Amino acid sequence: MAALIILVTTFVCSCVFLLKLLPVFRCWVNLRKQPKSTIDSLGLVEPEQTVIYQDLKTCEMIASDDMKLNGSGIFGPLEARAAPNQRLVRTFNIDNAFTTIDPDYWLQFRRKSANLLSKNDMQWRVFSGTNLEIVRGIISGYIWSGGVDIVNLVQTLVLKFAIHILFDVQPTPSNDRAILVIAQKINELWLASKSHSPASSITKDQRELFSELQTVIRFDENNPRENPLNLILPAYETMWRIVLRCFLEVRFRNEELSPGYFDAFSAFLKDPTLSSFKKRSGTNSISVEHIVNESLRLYPPTRRIYRQKNRSSTVAADIEFLHRDPTIWGEDALRFRPARWGSTSEDALKAFMPFGGPRRFTCPSKGNAGPRMIGLLVAVLLEVFSSEYHWEAGSPEDKIDGDEPLSLERDRYSTLKLAPKTLPPAAKQALILTWFQKSGTAHSIKDLEKALPSIASINGMQVKDYLQALTDEGKIRVEKIGSGNWYWSFLSEEKKAKEDVLQKLREERDRAVASVQELQARIEEEGKAREDEGYDRVQMMKSLATLQREVECRKKELEGFSGNDPLEVVGKREETAGLRGMADRWTDNILVLEQYLLQVTGGDKVVLDQYRELHYGSELVDGELRELW
Numbered sequence: 001m002a003a004l005i006i007l008v009t010t011f012v013c014s015c016v017f018l019l020k021l022l023p024v025f026r027c028w029v030n031l032r033k034q035p036k037s038t039i040d041s042l043g044l045v046e047p048e049q050t051v052i053y054q055d056l057k058t059c060e061m062i063a064s065d066d067m068k069l070n071g072s073g074i075f076g077p078l079e080a081r082a083a084p085n086q087r088l089v090r091t092f093n094i095d096n097a098f099t100t101i102d103p104d105y106w107l108q109f110r111r112k113s114a115n116l117l118s119k120n121d122m123q124w125r126v127f128s129g130t131n132l133e134i135v136r137g138i139i140s141g142y143i144w145s146g147g148v149d150i151v152n153l154v155q156t157l158v159l160k161f162a163i164h165i166l167f168d169v170q171p172t173p174s175n176d177r178a179i180l181v182i183a184q185k186i187n188e189l190w191l192a193s194k195s196h197s198p199a200s201s202i203t204k205d206q207r208e209l210f211s212e213l214q215t216v217i218r219f220d221e222n223n224p225r226e227n228p229l230n231l232i233l234p235a236y237e238t239m240w241r242i243v244l245r246c247f248l249e250v251r252f253r254n255e256e257l258s259p260g261y262f263d264a265f266s267a268f269l270k271d272p273t274l275s276s277f278k279k280r281s282g283t284n285s286i287s288v289e290h291i292v293n294e295s296l297r298l299y300p301p302t303r304r305i306y307r308q309k310n311r312s313s314t315v316a317a318d319i320e321f322l323h324r325d326p327t328i329w330g331e332d333a334l335r336f337r338p339a340r341w342g343s344t345s346e347d348a349l350k351a352f353m354p355f356g357g358p359r360r361f362t363c364p365s366k367g368n369a370g371p372r373m374i375g376l377l378v379a380v381l382l383e384v385f386s387s388e389y390h391w392e393a394g395s396p397e398d399k400i401d402g403d404e405p406l407s408l409e410r411d412r413y414s415t416l417k418l419a420p421k422t423l424p425p426a427a428k429q430a431l432i433l434t435w436f437q438k439s440g441t442a443h444s445i446k447d448l449e450k451a452l453p454s455i456a457s458i459n460g461m462q463v464k465d466y467l468q469a470l471t472d473e474g475k476i477r478v479e480k481i482g483s484g485n486w487y488w489s490f491l492s493e494e495k496k497a498k499e500d501v502l503q504k505l506r507e508e509r510d511r512a513v514a515s516v517q518e519l520q521a522r523i524e525e526e527g528k529a530r531e532d533e534g535y536d537r538v539q540m541m542k543s544l545a546t547l548q549r550e551v552e553c554r555k556k557e558l559e560g561f562s563g564n565d566p567l568e569v570v571g572k573r574e575e576t577a578g579l580r581g582m583a584d585r586w587t588d589n590i591l592v593l594e595q596y597l598l599q600v601t602g603g604d605k606v607v608l609d610q611y612r613e614l615h616y617g618s619e620l621v622d623g624e625l626r627e628l629w
Contacts, residue, residue, distance in 0.1 A: 063357020
């Protein structure tokens with residue numbers, strides 16, 4: 001009986017393993033169906049129609065590599081995916097996993113992306129502090145009375161973070177302007193690529209984009225595969241919009257639940273580990289993961305997934321519809337409710353496709369990296385913009401109140417600003433000064449005690465203190481006329497004051513120039529005196545440089561003999577033996593797995609050879625593992 005149980009258990013485990021292995025074989029076979037041609041050779045024309053599907057089963061087929069919808073049979077999975085994205089090739093001169101039909105390059109790009117996104121807990125903690133510095137550095141340059149442009153801030157933050165992770169470029173305030181221009185040009189070109197804008201305007205924006213990008217990352221503009229936008233576009237373009245909307249939902253649109261949300265994000269910011277990301281807290285047992293998932297559901301980064309069906313038509317999976325379908329998510333599908341992720345149906349999990357469909361076309365960031373990045377960036381924004389801030393919209397379309405979901409349009413909320421509810425004294429002084437200059441007349445103290453409290457958000461007892469401060473700084477003038485003081489500040493007087501300051505600066509500059517000229521003359525005199533004494537500084541510097549080069553050559557020559565150090569030789573031998581032993585053990589493991597694979601495939605060596613070719617890479621020599629030496 002025990003033997004029978006063992007036999008049945010072994011059989012079941014083998015079947016499970018084989019089922020998990022079959023998608024790998026299928027993936028490889030499908031990729032190998034790709035013809036070795038360029039996308040231009042397929043004779044594509046402007047799509048006459050795009051059929052948009054909204055049922056779950058068909059959307060899954062479109063988003064995955066299922067080719068049942070491909071009636072022509074001329075497209076492989078990569079071609080069907082790459083063809084609708086050729087507008088990005090023309091616009092950004094990129095060549096990445098979204099646009100290529102080369103299976104080898106596609107696989108190489110995915111592996112590179114996955115490696116770049118793989119970070120340990122220590123690196124995540126560093127990212128937390130780095131992003132806080134980025135946001136505080138950016139907002140420090142804003143005039144408080146004008147507020148903070150939240151779209152520009154989020155775009156700059158996300159782009160800096162993406163470049164830091166993907167290219168190890170340290171974020172500094174010096175490249176804030178370049179980063180913002182890059183972000184804006186990416187957005188403008190993305191919109192232009194969809195609206196068929198004139199080629200001349202796109203070319204101009206391309207030049208500006210590449211010019212600013214070169215100041216941050218050096219690259220060969222003539223080689224699409226070296227274009228940093230290959231990595232930046234997937235990371236930045238989709239992420240900044242979800243970060244913005246998640247922040248607005250948590251900070252301003254769910255006030256009754258916001259304290260619990262804030263606590264979860266605050267804890268995650270202090271300890272941005274995976275366990276902290278998933279940890280449930282508060283009365284509703286909400287985690288940062290739940291909040292991010294709800295944001296991705298209500299505001300999917302990719303609203304539709306397109307595939308080429310034949311030379312002149314495409315099909316699309318409506319991800320936005322699936323994510324808001326009340327038959328899947330309930331009657332409150334349009335409501336931002338993270339608590340729904342505490343218990344989610346099987347259909348809801350299938351319909352949730354913010355990072356693409358199942359199988360190999362899933363974004364490498366789907367697992368944990370992407371959602372954790374979104375959570376960390378939102379946590380940083382919540383930390384900086386506390387309850388002391390409120391929003392102001394310069395356009396009715398950009399208002400964020402109401403019960404409807406926020407707009408998903410990428411050009412929305414451009415006039416939205418965040419401003420502190422209580423202005424600092426300097427900002428209040430600026431408001432008072434501006435009011436004086438616009439009024440164009442003198443005011444008595446009684447008039448000012450009535451007017452200024454509403455203008456600068458101060459009380460009547462503070463009016464004299466602010467007037468005195470502005471008078472001491474020379475920004476307003478005061479004269480006693482009759483029994484009281486009268487105050488004024490005219491733009492003409494401000495102009496005269498600035499001209500006086502400019503004149504003083506010019507005089508200081510002239511004195512500095514004269515001092516420099518005097519010092520240069522003294523240096524020349526000292527140099528001539530040394531020449532008379534037999535010292536030739538130029539010649540001595542040349543001799544010093546020659547001796548320094550000779551010392552460097554001797555150091556390198558000495559390093560060349562380090563290999564003969566007996567201790568080094570012994571250490572190298574021990575290290576080599578240890579590595580050789582590890583390699584032998586892993587080779588044995590690989591051979592055992594190969595035998596098991598042959599067993600479960602009925603001895604089909606063709607499948608084994610295909611699997612080797614797909615995964616062994618340079619270790620495969622003449623169809624076998626490379627021999628160790």
